[in-house]
Amino acid sequence: MANIKDIAKSAGVSVTTVSRVLNDHPYVRKEKREAVLRAIEEFNYQRNINAVHLSKGETFLVGVAIPYTDVPYFGLMLEGIANEAVKNNYKLVLFQTNYEETRELEALKMLQHKQIDALIICSRSCEWEVIDEYVQYGPIVLCEDARGKNVSSTFIDHYKCFFNALEYLHNKGHQKIGYCVGRKSGANSKQREKAYKDFLKKENLSFDPHYIFYDCNKFEDGVKVIEQLTRLQDPPTVLLVTSDIVAAGIITCCKEKDIAIPGDLSIMGFDNQPIAQMMHITTLEIPLVEIGRKLFRQSIGSRNPSHEEIMVKLIERQTI
Amino acid sequence: MANIKDIAKSAGVSVTTVSRVLNDHPYVRKEKREAVLRAIEEFNYQRNINAVHLSKGETFLVGVAIPYTDVPYFGLMLEGIANEAVKNNYKLVLFQTNYEETRELEALKMLQHKQIDALIICSRSCEWEVIDEYVQYGPIVLCEDARGKNVSSTFIDHYKCFFNALEYLHNKGHQKIGYCVGRKSGANSKQREKAYKDFLKKENLSFDPHYIFYDCNKFEDGVKVIEQLTRLQDPPTVLLVTSDIVAAGIITCCKEKDIAIPGDLSIMGFDNQPIAQMMHITTLEIPLVEIGRKLFRQSIGSRNPSHEEIMVKLIERQTI
DNA sequence: CTGTTAGCGCTTTCAC
DNA sequence: GTGAAAGCGCTAACAG
Numbered sequence: 001m002a003n004i005k006d007i008a009k010s011a012g013v014s015v016t017t018v019s020r021v022l023n024d025h026p027y028v029r030k031e032k033r034e035a036v037l038r039a040i041e042e043f044n045y046q047r048n049i050n051a052v053h054l055s056k057g058e059t060f061l062v063g064v065a066i067p068y069t070d071v072p073y074f075g076l077m078l079e080g081i082a083n084e085a086v087k088n089n090y091k092l093v094l095f096q097t098n099y100e101e102t103r104e105l106e107a108l109k110m111l112q113h114k115q116i117d118a119l120i121i122c123s124r125s126c127e128w129e130v131i132d133e134y135v136q137y138g139p140i141v142l143c144e145d146a147r148g149k150n151v152s153s154t155f156i157d158h159y160k161c162f163f164n165a166l167e168y169l170h171n172k173g174h175q176k177i178g179y180c181v182g183r184k185s186g187a188n189s190k191q192r193e194k195a196y197k198d199f200l201k202k203e204n205l206s207f208d209p210h211y212i213f214y215d216c217n218k219f220e221d222g223v224k225v226i227e228q229l230t231r232l233q234d235p236p237t238v239l240l241v242t243s244d245i246v247a248a249g250i251i252t253c254c255k256e257k258d259i260a261i262p263g264d265l266s267i268m269g270f271d272n273q274p275i276a277q278m279m280h281i282t283t284l285e286i287p288l289v290e291i292g293r294k295l296f297r298q299s300i301g302s303r304n305p306s307h308e309e310i311m312v313k314l315i316e317r318q319t320i
Numbered sequence: 321m322a323n324i325k326d327i328a329k330s331a332g333v334s335v336t337t338v339s340r341v342l343n344d345h346p347y348v349r350k351e352k353r354e355a356v357l358r359a360i361e362e363f364n365y366q367r368n369i370n371a372v373h374l375s376k377g378e379t380f381l382v383g384v385a386i387p388y389t390d391v392p393y394f395g396l397m398l399e400g401i402a403n404e405a406v407k408n409n410y411k412l413v414l415f416q417t418n419y420e421e422t423r424e425l426e427a428l429k430m431l432q433h434k435q436i437d438a439l440i441i442c443s444r445s446c447e448w449e450v451i452d453e454y455v456q457y458g459p460i461v462l463c464e465d466a467r468g469k470n471v472s473s474t475f476i477d478h479y480k481c482f483f484n485a486l487e488y489l490h491n492k493g494h495q496k497i498g499y500c501v502g503r504k505s506g507a508n509s510k511q512r513e514k515a516y517k518d519f520l521k522k523e524n525l526s527f528d529p530h531y532i533f534y535d536c537n538k539f540e541d542g543v544k545v546i547e548q549l550t551r552l553q554d555p556p557t558v559l560l561v562t563s564d565i566v567a568a569g570i571i572t573c574c575k576e577k578d579i580a581i582p583g584d585l586s587i588m589g590f591d592n593q594p595i596a597q598m599m600h601i602t603t604l605e606i607p608l609v610e611i612g613r614k615l616f617r618q619s620i621g622s623r624n625p626s627h628e629e630i631m632v633k634l635i636e637r638q639t640i
Numbered sequence: 641c642t643g644t645t646a647g648c649g650c651t652t653t654c655a656c
Numbered sequence: 657g658t659g660a661a662a663g664c665g666c667t668a669a670c671a672g
Contacts, residue, residue: 001434048374049433053370061413068399069395069398070392078389079416086415091435093412093413094412095402095406113366113367114370219568220595220597248572252575278540
């Protein structure tokens with residue numbers, strides 16, 4: 001493969017000049033620029049990316065730490081990230097964490113060692129203290145409310161969302177409201193729990209820990225929810241399900257067991273994924289692809305942390 | 321960050337010696353090796369990966385071209401690839417192609433320009449002639465039968481599979497068999513079409529183009545299938561659906577429309593994804609994660625193309 | 641505007 | 657066994 005020297009020689013200029021046209025610097029006379037361009041064309045020349053990286057100390061690689069690749073929620077976010085990455089000529093390095101802290105740490109370590117320029121964490125597993133140690137090494141961006149922290153974030157105010165949703169359901173006449181989330185320990189789950197408890201207190205409703213269902217990530221997790229729910233003496237009349245996929249699983253399972261929706265049980269989903277439309281699920285629309293795009297932009301944007309709140313929208317359909 | 325020189329100085333040896341211990345070369349006296357190791361420890365030294373890459377002419381990056389990130393079929397495969405990548409200290413560069421040829425070409429170009437060491441194409445969009453032009457630049461591995469071509473592959477014999485499945489259904493008494501696939505033009509789809517036609521001929525059954533449903537990738541695609549199917553004068557009595565997710569969508573839709581399964585319509589899925597178990601779908605088990613692992617291993621293995629056929633297994637449940 | 645040159649950090653040949 | 661030194665291909669002061 002031809003290198004910059006070959007091009008320089010062929011175009012009758014110095015390597016610097018070639019480098020200048022390669023990098024769109026000004027101060028290159030038109031004729032020379034054209035000569036260089038011609039030589040590049042002729043040799044089908046392509047920069048050696050590794051040399052560029054070494055020289056610049058940048059990798060044009062952005063890490064993406066994602067819990068699962070086979071969960072559409074993250075898949076959609078990844079799509080947004082990937083879209084924006086190609087647009088900006090960056091490559092993505094994928095870390096599937098399975099919510100294991102050590103896997104996230106690997107990604108953080110790569111940031112430390114300059115093997116990636118920035119890191120996007122789609123759903124954090126590490127403690128904040130751990131993240132804090134690594135912010136000095138490069139931009140870290142999260143998909144959760146990180147205002148006040150030293151990292152960027154694109155986030156949804158899950159407290160507010162949840163509280164509003166709860167009020168909506170309450171106004172519809174529901175007194176016994178349950179909900180399903182992914183990890184119990186996730187930051188979002190904690191915000192939701194707080195909203196839930198605050199809401200209960202405000203409305204003078206009593207708290208029943210059995211009304212909360214954990215580890216709901218995939219379609220098939222709906223089965224467990226219904227199994228647990230049917231075992232309850234006094235089950236909730238509505239479920240706030242933080243993923244349409246899981247909501248769909250729940251609904252499917254209910255049909256099997258002749259539990260009428262919304263007759264016996266109402267369901268409110270999250271995300272407004274295509275499946276929600278198909279199954280007529282009332283849901284909170286979250287623009288996941290757009291969130292992915294924003295996350296990426298923050299990762300390569302200014303060094304100063306920025307924060308952007310994403311608004312959600314209620315889509316009323318037929319499960320409530 | 322400390323570099324190799326600092327380590328050399330601190331350990332009282334030359335950079336060469338440091339490099340030797342770094343790369344596990346023999347011919348380093350024990351004491352020196354230990355001194356180096358100690359210095360590395362002390363400085364928390366980490367190799368500059370870009371320098372290594374430049375020097376070696378390798379990137380330790382493997383490209384993965386995947387049509388969609390939010391389709392669990394590919395998500396599962398990606399999981400296997402990602403697993404094996406971390407194990408081997410490689411990083412993945414993700415290309416979401418959306419089945420657009422140009423996106424796949426971008427990946428191929430990166431291979432050409434040594435920006436990645438190898439490329440895994442999970443579902444090909446380009447013609448073989450195009451792929452052929454790029455095999456000279458580095459290993460390309462595909463997830464389709466590529467025996468006889470100059471690339472590696474891990475594949476399923478879709479012709480055989482389909483034929484067997486068809487026979488199974490026929491033995492169960494079905495005469496009107498339809499099927500659903502993703503892209504009409506995909507290599508796998510063509511194999512299946514051939515198997516389908518051959519089977520029909522063998523059994524002296526007539527061919528009805530309306531019995532084939534295309535563009536079935538996601539859960540929500542099930543709706544279209546049922547819409548089309550119900551419009552048919554003489555609809556099939558069983559559907560071979562090449563993705564459990566789609567099968568699940570079809571089943572869900574059928575429930576809504578009071579189409580009994582397997583009474584009115586039988587369904588056979590593909591993959592044995594968790595959703596299949598949950599919905600009791602009779603399906604052909606395909607070890608996607610394992611396929612991903614194998615694909616990755618082939619991508620960094622010997623330069624000689626290798627081919628591995630993956631066997632599938634019928635899982636009988638309640639939809640037939 | 642343009643070219644010379646000194647790195648970037650590591651690997652590897654070659655001579656000792 | 658060991659080290660000096662020549663690259664790998666590109667960028668960016670700096671001098672002109």
